[in-house]
Amino acid sequence: MIQLRAVEKVYRTDRIETIALSNVNLEIRSGEFVSIMGPSGCGKSTLLNLMGLLDVPSEGTVSLAGESVVSYSDRQLSRLRNRRLGFVFQTFHLIADLSVVDNVEIPLLYRRMSGSERRRLALAALERVGLSSRVHHFPAQLSGGQQQRVAIARAIVGEPDVLLADEPTGNLDSSMGDEVMAILHDLNSSAGTTIVMVTHDERLAGQTGRILRLFDGRQVN
Amino acid sequence: MIRHMFKMVWNRKASNALIILEILVSFLVVFAVAAMAIFNWRNYHRPLGYEWEDVWHVRFRVGDTEFDDDERRLAANRRVERILRELETMDPVVQASAGHFPPYTRSSSSRGWNTSDGREIHTEIILATPEFLDVLGIKRVAGRGFEAADAALHWKPVVVNRSLAVDLFGAEDPIGRTIDFGSRDDDGPETRVIGVIDDYRKEGELAVPSNMMFEPFWLQMAQRPLTQLAIRLAPGTSAAFEEELSERLHALAPEWSFNVRSLASKRDAYLRLRLAPLFVAGVVAVFLILMVALGLVGVLWQNVTQRTLEVGLRRAKGATRPNIHWQILGELMMIASIGLTLGALVVVQVPMMGWFSFLDSATYGLAFVVSVVTIYLLAGACGLYPSWLAARVQPAEALHYE
Numbered sequence: 001m002i003q004l005r006a007v008e009k010v011y012r013t014d015r016i017e018t019i020a021l022s023n024v025n026l027e028i029r030s031g032e033f034v035s036i037m038g039p040s041g042c043g044k045s046t047l048l049n050l051m052g053l054l055d056v057p058s059e060g061t062v063s064l065a066g067e068s069v070v071s072y073s074d075r076q077l078s079r080l081r082n083r084r085l086g087f088v089f090q091t092f093h094l095i096a097d098l099s100v101v102d103n104v105e106i107p108l109l110y111r112r113m114s115g116s117e118r119r120r121l122a123l124a125a126l127e128r129v130g131l132s133s134r135v136h137h138f139p140a141q142l143s144g145g146q147q148q149r150v151a152i153a154r155a156i157v158g159e160p161d162v163l164l165a166d167e168p169t170g171n172l173d174s175s176m177g178d179e180v181m182a183i184l185h186d187l188n189s190s191a192g193t194t195i196v197m198v199t200h201d202e203r204l205a206g207q208t209g210r211i212l213r214l215f216d217g218r219q220v221n
Numbered sequence: 222m223i224r225h226m227f228k229m230v231w232n233r234k235a236s237n238a239l240i241i242l243e244i245l246v247s248f249l250v251v252f253a254v255a256a257m258a259i260f261n262w263r264n265y266h267r268p269l270g271y272e273w274e275d276v277w278h279v280r281f282r283v284g285d286t287e288f289d290d291d292e293r294r295l296a297a298n299r300r301v302e303r304i305l306r307e308l309e310t311m312d313p314v315v316q317a318s319a320g321h322f323p324p325y326t327r328s329s330s331s332r333g334w335n336t337s338d339g340r341e342i343h344t345e346i347i348l349a350t351p352e353f354l355d356v357l358g359i360k361r362v363a364g365r366g367f368e369a370a371d372a373a374l375h376w377k378p379v380v381v382n383r384s385l386a387v388d389l390f391g392a393e394d395p396i397g398r399t400i401d402f403g404s405r406d407d408d409g410p411e412t413r414v415i416g417v418i419d420d421y422r423k424e425g426e427l428a429v430p431s432n433m434m435f436e437p438f439w440l441q442m443a444q445r446p447l448t449q450l451a452i453r454l455a456p457g458t459s460a461a462f463e464e465e466l467s468e469r470l471h472a473l474a475p476e477w478s479f480n481v482r483s484l485a486s487k488r489d490a491y492l493r494l495r496l497a498p499l500f501v502a503g504v505v506a507v508f509l510i511l512m513v514a515l516g517l518v519g520v521l522w523q524n525v526t527q528r529t530l531e532v533g534l535r536r537a538k539g540a541t542r543p544n545i546h547w548q549i550l551g552e553l554m555m556i557a558s559i560g561l562t563l564g565a566l567v568v569v570q571v572p573m574m575g576w577f578s579f580l581d582s583a584t585y586g587l588a589f590v591v592s593v594v595t596i597y598l599l600a601g602a603c604g605l606y607p608s609w610l611a612a613r614v615q616p617a618e619a620l621h622y623e
Binding site for chain 1: 534
């Protein structure tokens with residue numbers, strides 16, 4: 001599903017050159033649940049950004065479904081992000097001024113779709129994460145776990161092939177974290193969604209199919 | 222998407238209050254300037270009703286005792302008549318007349334009354350010798366001007382402008398009709414309309430159109446003398462003629478003092494006087510709007526910066542750069558619409574309260590449209606750079622923005 005070949009990511013300023021990733025080669029197969037682990041600053045989020053087409057590598061190629069996206073235009077990348085990728089972030093990134101259901105509808109705003117169809121899909125996604133009773137609440141009225149479930153509903157509302165989760169349980173206590181993990185496992189097993197999750201938690205990583213470890217921007221396994 | 226933008230704007234109405242206020246103030250300033258500009262522009266393009274080119278104006282002062290009795294008044298009028306005839310013998314003088322009031326003079330005489338059927342009529346009165354209409358090239362649209370033989374009539378002939386004719390007689394032909402002065406009919410002889418002129422906008426191009434009535438002045442009668450002359454000269458007469466004219470006038474009436482000016486120079490002075498405050502108001506308004514525009518750009522810039530995370534999120538969820546660009550601009554247009562709606566509510570109150578009643582509904586409506594379009598353009602222009610900045614945000618960086 002996702003392939004990285006000889007990927008390097010270097011951040012350059014006038015004086016400093018920081019190598020975030022070096023010679024990363026990996027393949028995420030369709031339907032896999034992979035976790036990425038490593039110490040802070042080792043390049044986990046950078047790797048996830050590259051896989052999520054949010055950033056471009058300095059060297060090497062990133063392929064999605066067998067097609068290199070390195071030369072894709074902004075419009076093409078946006079379309080791929082919209083259709084094939086879903087994102088879940090550690091700090092949820094919900095828009096405080098929008099209700100739960102309006103937050104979930106956001107990815108569908110960038111598709112040709114009627115308002116009623118958008119609403120139907122958003123409500124279905126919220127039902128899937130068990131938040132049907134909170135559709136008209138605002139994020140501030142929800143607990144952290146509920147907010148992350150809204151973020152997951154938003155990530156899956158467009159039925160993406162791949163879900164990229166950047167420390168999705170990082171801001172949650174263990175019971176809420178387990179709830180979120182249960183949803184992710186359910187998505188992976190029942191819908192066949194490919195999931196790549198960055199985590200610091202060995203216990204949660206242990207629940208996934210494969211663990212990729214990074215250290216100083218390099219793969220260590 | 223429009224519904225989504227509206228929700229964003231509505232749910233953020235408190236934080237958008239400053240922008241809404243700026244837009245409201247800008248709208249009111251633009252509306253005031255536009256209304257005055259359109260009002261003056263429309264007046265400027267209305268027919269003046271006369272030709273000021275090659276016409277000179279003479280104002281003279283007579284001795285304090287000249288108007289004391291009928292004998293002195295008649296003598297003064299006879300002298301004015303002689304002056305007019307003498308002036309007409311001068312080479313460049315085409316025709317000379319006397320009258321209150323020539324163009325670009327601020328003095329006026331008016332009369333108001335209620336007709337028998339209760340209509341309120343108001344008009345300015347111009348007292349002039351029969352030649353006055355021809356000297357000023359006043360365009361007649363019906364009937365005739367005054368003639369010497371009119372002095373013998375047992376009724377008073379008058380020439381009115383179109384608007385007064387309509388006020389008096391509606392769509393009916395006013396020629397030969399007697400003016401209904403209501404209870405004031407006993408004041409003097411019957412007054413009949415003998416001619417209709419297009420207009421006579423005495424105070425010039427920027428003046429508000431008003432009703433006008435010309436009454437004849439007979440220099441052979443002992444009326445209080447007219448002290449202003451209007452003289453038509455041959456085209457191309459140079460300013461040097463002023464000296465020759467002044468000398469002749471002093472020779473004809475040594476104890477009177479004369480002030481000679483061309484209507485062209487009076488018009489220039491008049492336009493400068495009327496346009497100066499408008500120009501100053503315009504400059505002040507432009508500066509105000511510039512300041513508002515700078516403020517708007519600043520507020521929007523800050524607004525976009527505060528929304529960096531949201532922009533990153535939208536980009537991650539599939540928004541293209543144009544999507545972000547239009548989202549910011551679209552929201553700004555909606556905010557502008559809220560400000561304009563509030564502005565419209567304020568502006569609608571003005572005619573309801575009877576303020577600025579000289580502005581007709583067409584001017585008011587046009588000023589409203591111009592102001593709305595201007596504010597949308599201003600908001601759009603101010604939003605271009607911040608929305609461009611937002612569209613350039615790199616999603617990976619934006620998602621880690623704090």
